[in-house]
Amino acid sequence: MEDFRCTNSILSKSKTPTDGLISKTWIEQKNVEDSVEKCYSFFKNLLDIESDVAQFLSKCQDPDGGFSGGPGQKPHLAPTYAAVNALCILGTDEAFNVIDRASLQRFLLSMHQPDGSFTMHLGGEVDIRGTYCAASAARLTNITTKDMFDGTAEWIVRCQTYEGGFGGIPGMEAHGGYAFCALAALVLIDRVHLCDIKGLLMSYEGGFQGRTNKLVDGCYSFWQGGSFPLVHMILTKQGEDFVSAERWLFHQEALQEYIMICCQHPHGGLLDKPGKPRDFYHTCYCLSGLSVAQHFSEGRLSQEYILGSATNQLNMLHPVFNISIEAVQLAQNYFSRADVSSGETSCNGPKK
Numbered sequence: 001m002e003d004f005r006c007t008n009s010i011l012s013k014s015k016t017p018t019d020g021l022i023s024k025t026w027i028e029q030k031n032v033e034d035s036v037e038k039c040y041s042f043f044k045n046l047l048d049i050e051s052d053v054a055q056f057l058s059k060c061q062d063p064d065g066g067f068s069g070g071p072g073q074k075p076h077l078a079p080t081y082a083a084v085n086a087l088c089i090l091g092t093d094e095a096f097n098v099i100d101r102a103s104l105q106r107f108l109l110s111m112h113q114p115d116g117s118f119t120m121h122l123g124g125e126v127d128i129r130g131t132y133c134a135a136s137a138a139r140l141t142n143i144t145t146k147d148m149f150d151g152t153a154e155w156i157v158r159c160q161t162y163e164g165g166f167g168g169i170p171g172m173e174a175h176g177g178y179a180f181c182a183l184a185a186l187v188l189i190d191r192v193h194l195c196d197i198k199g200l201l202m203s204y205e206g207g208f209q210g211r212t213n214k215l216v217d218g219c220y221s222f223w224q225g226g227s228f229p230l231v232h233m234i235l236t237k238q239g240e241d242f243v244s245a246e247r248w249l250f251h252q253e254a255l256q257e258y259i260m261i262c263c264q265h266p267h268g269g270l271l272d273k274p275g276k277p278r279d280f281y282h283t284c285y286c287l288s289g290l291s292v293a294q295h296f297s298e299g300r301l302s303q304e305y306i307l308g309s310a311t312n313q314l315n316m317l318h319p320v321f322n323i324s325i326e327a328v329q330l331a332q333n334y335f336s337r338a339d340v341s342s343g344e345t346s347c348n349g350p351k352k
């Protein structure tokens, strides 16, 4: 909320430059900007966005566990992942307490199939997104059980194709979104050694398209770009000497150029490629990819590559969860103090 362009103190200095000449247009422009600021300041004090979002998400939680896309709908792993992430981004006690961890744990266990895969919802399709969504929600809220991911790593590895990427299920065509889900899920359940990491690296073709022979798309800035910090971490752990101590294994400035020049809508928001409409999905994943391209971090080494003005700089992301590092630490600290197996009402948060 504090980062709206019209209230950003750094930007306000460069607002409505006069070049030494006060014109009628300049005065009109300044009047418009001043009234936008006044409206924003007035409404800002009336809204409590954090609490409103937490309350709305509490209505999307199913009494039997998990979250649905809207109140009264069936729980599903994708909105469960999104809701848990959103509540952890809010990071308030109210937001954390929305998550009923005992029923969430039951929901995740009920989606787990005998072959290690996860269905997206009760009676629904199996695909590799489910394994990532389940692993991410379980790890963030500290509700992983000994058998929750039995056979899952072995099932994920069966989804790796001859191209080195991963398909949605075994035998399916490789795709950037599925590759990220596979790799991040393997990191979350600590079984990355089972996949062919060099084969995966070979499958990147220069641009960030979703699949071989498809066009570039802004959202793959994260699905493909976000895989690089994971690949880097794995290869560094394996002692590979070709990984850099300063950069990811892709052209970080080129990706920033594509996102900022080609994927921004003139009226705000981001998109797939020029000519396509803006939407929340592409806005989220273009920005996530931009953050990955701006920040290199491996152990104690870190380096920033901010293309253009310093005001372009975004917060650094945790590449596995796709929320800020601070939000991950806050959530994991919060939920590490709460015991989900005790059956007490404290399943909703740590004891005070």
Ligand SMILES: [Zn+2]
Pocket: 217, 218, 219, 220, 272, 282
């Ligand atoms: Zn897209």
